[in-house]
Amino acid sequence: MDSQMNAPWSNCSIGYSCVKLFPPPMHTVPHSGEAQHRTSPGVEGRGRMKRGVQHRSNGRSARKTRPGSESGFEVAHDFGPAAESARHFDPARRGYTWGMIRFTLLSFLLAALLLAALTGCSRMRFVVDLVPADDGLTETVVHEDDDARWRSPKVALIDVTGLIADVRRPGLLTRGVNPVAEYVESLRRAEDDSRVKAIIVRINSPGGTVTASDVVYRETVRFRERSGKPVVVLMGDVAASGGYYLACAADRIVAHPTTVTGSIGVIMQTFNFSEGMRRIGIHADAIVSGEKKAAGSPFEPMEPEHRALLQNMVNEFYDNFITTVTTNRTGLSDEQINTITDGRVVTGRQAHELGLIDEVGDLYTAFDTAKELAGLPAARLVKYHRALQHVGSAYAESPTGSSSTQLNLMQLNLDGAAMHDQPNFFYLWDPTIFSAVR
Structure with missing residues (x-):
């Protein structure tokens, strides 16, 4: 029952933004089997896991052992493909790309308005004439x-x-x-x-x-x-x-x-x-x-x-x-x-x-x-x-x-x-x- 709690980070379909903005707490269970655990503040019993119990998320096991841990604490959460893709995506690159696109479109619009004002034209086309061409x-x-x-x-x-x-x-x-x-x-x-x-x-x-x-x-x-x-x-x-x-x-x-x-x-x-x-x-x-x-x-x-x-x-x-x-x-x-x-x-x-x-x-x-x-x-x-x-x-x-x-x-x-x-x-x-x- 504890492994089926409605924790927002326990669903592997959660988007990257949620993973980034609301990182889930790390729940661990000692090997001694005692009821010692860490939970989210104000949430009692959420994400509780006993030794030997596997937390399933989208068919994948969440049972992992933290490297170098003598007590063998287990990571209680795994985000599957969503987390894997998030680790390889740079949000700064996405912001830079969209910024350049917006800047280019805005520059083109301003140039069009300026040319229309200079020529007195409302119906016009833009042709980039890089080399002489015969339009006939x-x-x-x-x-x-x-x-x-x-x-x-x-x-x-x-x-x-x-x-x-x-x-x-x-x-x-x-x-x-x-x-x-x-x-x-x-x-x-x-x-x-x-x-x-x-x-x-x-x-x-x-x-x-x-x-x-x-x-x-x-x-x-x-x-x-x-x-x-x-x-x-x-x-x-x-x-x-x-x-x-x-x-x-x-x-x-x-x-x-x-x-x-x-x-x-x-x-x-x-x-x-x-x-x-x-x-x-x-x-x-x-x-x-x-x-x-x-x-x-x-x-x-x-x-x-x-x-x-x-x-x-x-x-x-x-x-x-x-x-x-x-x-x-x-x-x-x-x-x-x-x-x-x-x-x-x-x-x-x-x-x-x-x-x-x-x-x-x-x-x-x-x-x-x-x-x-x-x-x-x-x-x-x-x-x-x-x-x-x-x-x-x-x-x-x-x-x-x-x-x-x-x-x-x-x-x-x-x-x-x-x-x-x-x-x-x-x-x-x-x-x-x-x-x-x-």
């Missing part, structure tokens, strides 16, 4: 006709947003994108997809460098010639200068009534710091190989022959722009050409009246026009984008950024390296960068 372009259906099916023909929507320049635009924690390279990649995907029967190029750009604008124009013309698929341009907020240059490659041009377009012309912006430098005692000398090598230098006044040299280049690029317009916009009179090529900007409605565009409308107008040119009764509109970009509708933000990025302190447009780290010629309408230096 994917497509998302953003609109479809009521009678369209899963295997219905597709019309691809390709965005051209921001400055058209053959440079990589840096982004927050990203390597950025090259708008020219991404546009050409989109054309290749549309050309290789046999289910894509037409494309819509949506332009929201004030233009760009002369060469980059010409590159995207020529690539669009080649796409039409190789694939035979019609191209429809949809103008957004701004499709001016180089943006209109690109639009000339399309079969049809659709513009919103509030679109700003036009600005047919060329500009090269130069700066002259020589007067300000002279006032503070700074003088710059350039060692050149020819008298025209430093033409356009901001550290010395513009010489007449230097100006004439640069003006000839501007005129050549301007003539190329006019030729591109007249080749693709047939039927324009000389008076209309003189009006639209003086550098002015016009609205979408005015552009329609002047013959610069074919139709005033919106995205769905452009979609219907693309289906008409491709002979499609029904189709699905798909938008090309990077795999990690969320696209919930056709108006999802383009990954290439906004049409302009201003440093408001000086009202300078610094969208893209081509604007500030090298001189260049531009098919560009952006009065903010030029007004500050007049």
